Amino acid sequence: MKGSEAREVAFFGRITASFTHEVKNILAIIKESSGLMEDLLALTREQPFPHWERFSHRVSVIQQQVQRGVGLATRLNRFAHSTDEAIARVDLNELADQLIWLSERFARLKEMTLKLTPAEYAVPLDTSPIDLQMAVFTLMEGCWNQLPAQSEVELRVARSEGLPCLVIACRGEGVAFADLKRGLEASGALQLSADIAAGLHGKIVDQPEACGFALVFSGTLQ
Amino acid sequence: MHRFKVLLVDDEEELVMALAERLQLRGIKTSVAYSGEQALHMLHDEDPDVMLLDLKMPGMDGLEVLRRVKKARPPIQVVILTGHGSDQDAESARRLGAFGYLRKPVDINELVLTLDHAYQHKLAEV
Numbered sequence: 001m002k003g004s005e006a007r008e009v010a011f012f013g014r015i016t017a018s019f020t021h022e023v024k025n026i027l028a029i030i031k032e033s034s035g036l037m038e039d040l041l042a043l044t045r046e047q048p049f050p051h052w053e054r055f056s057h058r059v060s061v062i063q064q065q066v067q068r069g070v071g072l073a074t075r076l077n078r079f080a081h082s083t084d085e086a087i088a089r090v091d092l093n094e095l096a097d098q099l100i101w102l103s104e105r106f107a108r109l110k111e112m113t114l115k116l117t118p119a120e121y122a123v124p125l126d127t128s129p130i131d132l133q134m135a136v137f138t139l140m141e142g143c144w145n146q147l148p149a150q151s152e153v154e155l156r157v158a159r160s161e162g163l164p165c166l167v168i169a170c171r172g173e174g175v176a177f178a179d180l181k182r183g184l185e186a187s188g189a190l191q192l193s194a195d196i197a198a199g200l201h202g203k204i205v206d207q208p209e210a211c212g213f214a215l216v217f218s219g220t221l222q
Numbered sequence: 223m224h225r226f227k228v229l230l231v232d233d234e235e236e237l238v239m240a241l242a243e244r245l246q247l248r249g250i251k252t253s254v255a256y257s258g259e260q261a262l263h264m265l266h267d268e269d270p271d272v273m274l275l276d277l278k279m280p281g282m283d284g285l286e287v288l289r290r291v292k293k294a295r296p297p298i299q300v301v302i303l304t305g306h307g308s309d310q311d312a313e314s315a316r317r318l319g320a321f322g323y324l325r326k327p328v329d330i331n332e333l334v335l336t337l338d339h340a341y342q343h344k345l346a347e348v
Contacts, residue, residue: 028327
């Protein structure tokens with residue numbers, strides 16, 4: 001990334017992070033206000049109130065949606081903070097978890113299911129967090145754009161011959177690896193992801209048995 | 223019967239008022255301050271057992287309030303409640319003597335438990 005681009009990305013990240021903090025404050029106010037309504041409702045449980053059940057249900061819906069909003073704001077905040085440093089140490093498990101959250105809406109619109117399979121151990125990598133997320137997202141998006149509705153895209157964290165690695169595996173009705181790869185090549189997603197990964201000492205390896213690809217990183221950025 | 227007294231310090235007035243009411247319903251006496259400066263002025267009159275303190279506020283920030291409280295009134299236990307905190311902030315708060323560190327929005331049962339532990343810690347220390 002050029003110096004001016006890096007500054008722009010950092011600025012964008014700083015402003016976004018600040019706004020996510022404010023969103024969390026708003027969600028906290030809604031949460032505590034609805035929590036107080038719930039407390040007061042509980043105090044009147046034995047008194048006649050014809051709409052008690054409906055009112056109580058709405059309060060619980062508010063709280064569920066607050067939880068959803070908090071989850072998204074927290075991930076967006078982390079994403080924004082991933083521009084704080086050009087190179088930083090990331091755990092691929094945490095990064096993959098974040099990417100799944102951030103990708104959820106994109107995948108839902110394509111009627112895809114996303115699945116995360118973390119490694120049972122930490123997989124640290126010194127890299128550009130923003131470029132790494134872009135490489136993985138581009139590849140995942142390329143896959144779900146080729147798959148039929150109701151398919152599943154799995155993001156798996158692993159080590160391949162000792163090297164940090166992210167595997168994208170696809171499952172769906174009539175899905176064949178050769179067709180998937182052809183589609184990704186034609187759309188340009190495979191090349192774009194490979195170009196970004198190359199800047200991170202990474203490469204894309206075919207995984208026909210998983211009907212997908214692995215992003216393998218053979219070195220770290222300094 | 224109030225078990226103990228908490229001073230809530232946050233510039234988000236609606237949040238701090240709702241939290242104060244919820245804690246009162248659970249038998250905890252509360253008072254509120256909307257800035258670090260106001261909280262420090264209230265210490266003598268209110269004499270709280272525990273302070274629930276936001277980190278990022280206009281004027282004096284939470285870490286400075288924490289530093290001054292622990293210097294002036296060491297027995298008061300301070301629990302940080304923040305929506306902004308980084309890992310570095312959490313470490314700074316611990317170094318300055320904060321009893322606990324929670325993130326907004328917090329589960330009310332977790333908050334009550336933490337405040338209760340902070341109060342027990344104060345009793346054990348004095």
